[in-house]
Amino acid sequence: MTEQSFPAMSGSLVEPQPVTAPKFWRRTAPVLTAAALVAGLFGGVTGAVVASSDAPAASSSVAARTIANTSTPDWSAVAAQVLPSVVQVNVGNGLGSGVVLSADGRILTNNHVVASAGGQVTVKFTDGREVPATVVSTDPTSDLAVLQASGVSGLTPVKWADSGSVEVGDAVMAIGSPSGLQGTVTTGIVSALDRKVTVPGETRRSQPVSYQAIQTDASINPGNSGGALVNAAGELVGINSAIYSPAASSGEAGSVGIGFAIPSNTAKQIVDRLS
Structure with a gap:
């Protein structure tokens, strides 16, 4: 897969061209940044690389899924189920x-x-x-x-979903603490799958982090990092981790409807290894 990057511009996407991406770009470049609210993070992260694989083949059961998806998820019930987790x-x-x-x-x-x-x-x-x-x-x-x-018991563990079964257009909810507003929920759809995302390190000495992500238009903002992306059944499909945002003069990033999550299957493998 050829890695691609977004050239410097003012807020609108253009067709990316293959380049060798520098670690740091001018502040006029769009920013793909880790979606955490950490002091100094956004001042230091001023550029990013996004590369995407070809979209997966369309499902043969499109008609069946269209009928199934005509009902609106009960997002209040989903929120009540997942917020404690x-x-x-x-x-x-x-x-x-x-x-x-x-x-x-x-x-x-x-x-x-x-x-x-x-x-x-x-x-x-x-x-x-x-x-x-x-x-x-x-x-x-x-x-x-x-x-x-420390010193807790009786918590409600999150329920895992098979992220391999996620399809473009599926309804999802993001849950976290954007800008410290704990318990914030936002909804949207899965915008793309297997999106190759590369986030620069927080300092010039840090190595970039790359992974194949679930892309969503559910609003994700600084402070959402590490939070849940769940399906309409309240099951974890991804860990919210990064957002694309045109760079502001202050260096702060905000949601423009392009967020990324580490797929649950990837996260589960890492958790099994780390635990």
Whole structure:
């Protein structure tokens, strides 16, 4: 697959041309940035590379799926089901999100959320409790990390979905703490599959992170990193991890309806290895 990049421009996509991407671009370039609210992150990340594979073949059961998808999901029921399984991850003067893996406090989040934690991490649950957490293990190459919340029990683990069964057009909900607004839910559809995403490192010395992502138009903003992307059954299909946004003069990034999530099958493999 030939890697491609977005050239410098002012807010609109153009046909990407094959180039050798520099690590850092001018601030006028569109930004693909990790969707975490971490002090200094957006000032340092000023460019990105996005490359995409060919779209997967259309399903042979299009007619059947069209009929099935005519009903509107009960998003209030989905939110009620999944919100207890999504936490806010506080790291110093920054924050992100995470999903509950076990009743005794195992939490999955993005590595970039806790990469500069310095050992000071807390997680906040939807019932208002906030407890210390430790970083159990990390995998920078997949941008995932596992935490352990202290002194908790009886939590509601997230339900896993088979991300291999996800199709373009499927309804999804993103849940997390954008800009610290814990328990925020947004809805949309799966916009594309197997989108090759490369996010630059947080510093010039950091290595870029690449993965095949689920693309969604559900609104994802800084602070959503590590949160849940779930299907209409309330099952985890991805870990929200990055957004595309035209760079603002301040360097801050915001949603323009192009967000990316690490597929649940990929995340599950990494969790099994890290736990």
